[in-house]
Amino acid sequence: MFYSLRHPGAMAVTLAAAGILMVTMGIRQTFGLFISPINATTGMSIATISFALAIGQFTWGLIQPIAGAVADRHGPRVVLIAALVIVAAGCAMTPFMGNGFGLIVSLGLLASIGSGAGSFSVLIGAAAQRLPLESRGTASGIINAGGSFGQFVFAPVFQKLIQSFGWMGAMWAMALTALAALPLIGKLVGADYKPRPHVEGEQKLRTAVAQAVKDRNYILLNLGFFTCGFHIAFLVTHLPGEVDLCGLPPSVASWSLAIIGLSNIFGSIYAGSCVARYRSKYILATMYASRAVLIAWYLVMPRDPWVFYVFAAGLGFTWLATVPPTAAIVGKLFGTRYLATLFGLTLLSHQVGGFLGAWLGGLAITEFGDFTWMWYADMVLALLAALVNLPIKEARVVPPAAQGSTA
DSSP: OOGGGOSTTHHHHHHHHHHHHHHHHHHHTTGGGGHHHHHHHHOOOHHHHHHHHHHHHHHHHHHHHHHHHHHHHHOHHHHHHHHHHHHHHHHHHGGGOOSHHHHIIIIIIIIHHHHHHTSHHHHHHHHHHHSOHHHHHHHHHHHHHHHHHHHHHHHHHHHHHHHHHHHHHHHHHHHHHHHHTTTHHHHHHOTTOOOOOOOTTSOOHHHHHHHHHTOHHHHHHHHHHHHHHHHHHHHHHHHHHHHHHTTOOHHHHHHHHHHHHHHHHHHHHHHHHHHTTSOHHHHHHHHHHHHHHHHHHHHHSOOOHHHHHHHHHHHHTTTTTTHHHHHHHHHHHHOSTTHHHHHHHHHHHHHHHHHHHHHHHHHHHHHHSSOHHHHHHHHHHHHHHHHHHTTOOOOOOOOHHHHHHHO
16 A cells, blocks of 8 residues: 555655644644633633634635645745744634634634645645655545544543643643644755746646636536535534533543544545545545435434444544545646645635534524534535536546556
């Protein structure tokens, strides 16, 4: 599975990108653990806190194509340094925010801008520029697994920090963790890295974007990825609330999030290997359909800890494993020159769904007292996402041996 990363330096580049994503995603995916403590100590309503986190979901997506465009033009080093510093600043400021507007500024804007700029589009784009073609699928799976590993590690750790030192102390620990990742940037980018100059006759960024947004295949891909964002944001924001409604301790929520992350490590690596063997649209359709089945299973089961853990393991296998096949389709359609920007736009559609998942979940619990209608919406959207990926026109996967024989 890792044979394609045998090229000198390929594994180091891949692991550096995975390490940065571990920190930025690990921080971002544990914000839901802070909803109840912030509500209890500040008096802000759950709907207000959810709205701030929903703004963060959208902001995280909005910054992706912008950060990708800057990285494509000026190189990823400056983008990643700024990303880690900004996410640290947002976390460090949050304990001083006593109202909804302050929370929007610290978590909804700063922390989300930082974690978004140091996320998939820039990291996968930076790695792709330094890796040979046959290494990119496996590398994207490992990089993606880094984000899941961050969730697996950070969820129980920060839950414990909240219990031991309070949510404010846990937020300051997050800020220090973000700054500790700065040395990994040099390993990813390399000391001799120089931004790629524009070559005469080469397609310009504006032209590439205009071409992409008119492409039917790209539109279908974005529609499916919208649903992925809805699922993830709803669960990562409101799973602790669902656990609380069932009368279970907070540790069930933190361990469920950790299991999602652990399961997605294997799912991401497996998805990366599948990209080299199967058409990515079929991989995506299968993942989305499996989510509908899992949600239906969850709704008919009793609410005990092991149901949550099994549900987390099953859903976690596809959690962010959608990223490697989605990035692969973008690369097949438009090449890697502007991959960070074009995949960033795809992530924006993901986070429009994320905004709705986080926000509507808060409204649902406020208006109806539970998340029943959100689960139904989740299930329907998963089925629709599976269907819209099937018409995408994607080239067949050509095995490396066949490529060599036709060269």
